[in-house]
Amino acid sequence: MSAQKTLPVIVVGAGPVGLLCALELARRGVAVTVIESEPSTTIDLRAGTFHPPTLEMLQASGVTDAMMAIGIQVPRWQARDREYGLIVEWDLSVLKDDTPFPFRLHLEQHRLTPILLNMLLEYSHAQVLFSHAFASLAQTADGVAALANTPQGEVRVEGSWLIGADGGRSLTRKAAGIGFDGYTWPERYSVISTTHDFAPAGYADNAYISDPEQWLAFFRMPDKGPPGLWRMTLPVQPDMTDEEVLAPAFAQNAINRAINAPASTRYPIVHQSVYNVHQRVANQFRAGRVLLAGDSAHVNNPLGGFGLNSGIHDAINLGEKLAAVVLGSASTDVLDLYERQRRTVAMEYVQNASIKNKQNLEEKDLPTRLKRFAELRDTAASPQKTREYLLMSSMINSIKRANAIT
Ligand SMILES: Cc1cc2nc3c(=O)[nH]c(=O)nc-3n(C[C@H](O)[C@H](O)[C@H](O)COP(=O)(O)OP(=O)(O)OC[C@H]3O[C@@H](n4cnc5c(N)ncnc54)[C@H](O)[C@@H]3O)c2cc1C
The missing domain is CATH 3.30.70 (Alpha-Beta Plaits)
Structure with a gap:
């Protein structure tokens, strides 16, 4: 596919979210330039669990098939207690009418990034500049420029829009003057x-x-x-x-x-x-021509496996909307809709559910622990309550919530 003639969209960060943002734009015909500070994609032992809606969203680009070829399908997961043993075993196959992927897929984050990189580089209008560390940006009315430090010195990259997907310590977020409210856990x-x-x-x-x-x-x-x-x-x-x-x-x-x-x-x-480990959400996901996605926009503790999954949901949502803006089929208002949809879910769902999961696992009060075990067993005994619980923990409800925001 040949690309549009305007300046490329700059994506900062060749982590999973940045590469997916770039792929979603490139496969719609939008030119992209990814700049990454490291000399290659990184070996990362962080994310490893992918939820059903994530697999559904990655299907159109062919990423899901590539992940399924090397990942482990996990239809059953357990809530256990060190003292009381197995409390409940959940079976995601009860969601077979809700999703074509009624399981979690386990795959290391560092095996996903090469899949995304190889697919992206099939497009002649996509380029990935490794060893380019984003340092600062300048916005104009119709464009944005990123300054990057490279082994050969400072380089200026011109673009039409810039997506900051440079992780929790995001310099793009800081350069755009966007706050990152929340806290860091002591442990x-x-x-x-x-x-x-x-x-x-x-x-x-x-x-x-x-x-x-x-x-x-x-x-x-x-x-x-x-x-x-x-x-x-x-x-x-x-x-x-x-x-x-x-x-x-x-x-x-x-x-x-x-x-x-x-x-x-x-x-x-x-x-x-x-x-x-942190719980933080950016105050804005958009500042003019700068957009945030993934950990640069929100971070949470990993209990429940929501961090990268929600970053992928950002990338899919943003990729489609920004491509429509660049290609002239939508106004920039859709980018504010991206912020409303994805920031709401980050605040209401990902933050609350990950904090609740942590509290449940570390609960010190025995009566409270035993009450939770009774509630889990009661839920597991009812097919309807089980389905509702799994729709929530599998992030299916978070996508319905985002899509309901107009
Ligand atoms: C222990 C642990 C377990 C986890 N498990 C899960 C899980 O099972 N499921 C889940 O969904 N999530 C999980 N997460 C969260 C998940 O790892 C993150 O949400 C995910 O890595 C975010 O991807 P990203 O692309 O936004 O950011 P990153 O993966 O942080 O990628 C950012 C990229 O930007 C680059 N970069 C940074 N600064 C610059 C710069 N100045 N210029 C250019 N490039 C730059 C970095 O080198 C990197 O390549 C876990 C996290 C932890 C800590």
């Missing part, structure tokens, strides 16, 4: 991967273990191929140093504690990393 999150297989012990490919001291979330990930790796996320107390958290003993003890295994049990540990 950080550790991510650990092991080749040990937890399925024989009764763990579903995705399980959340509540514990007042140290909850833990399990995900079986595809890695380079079967049998894959088991990945865990758990909180780290603020007084621990990085050195302590990244020590092998921390991983061994954390797993043993979560599954009540003897303290001497040892697991082959493949990765360990640690992340800061």
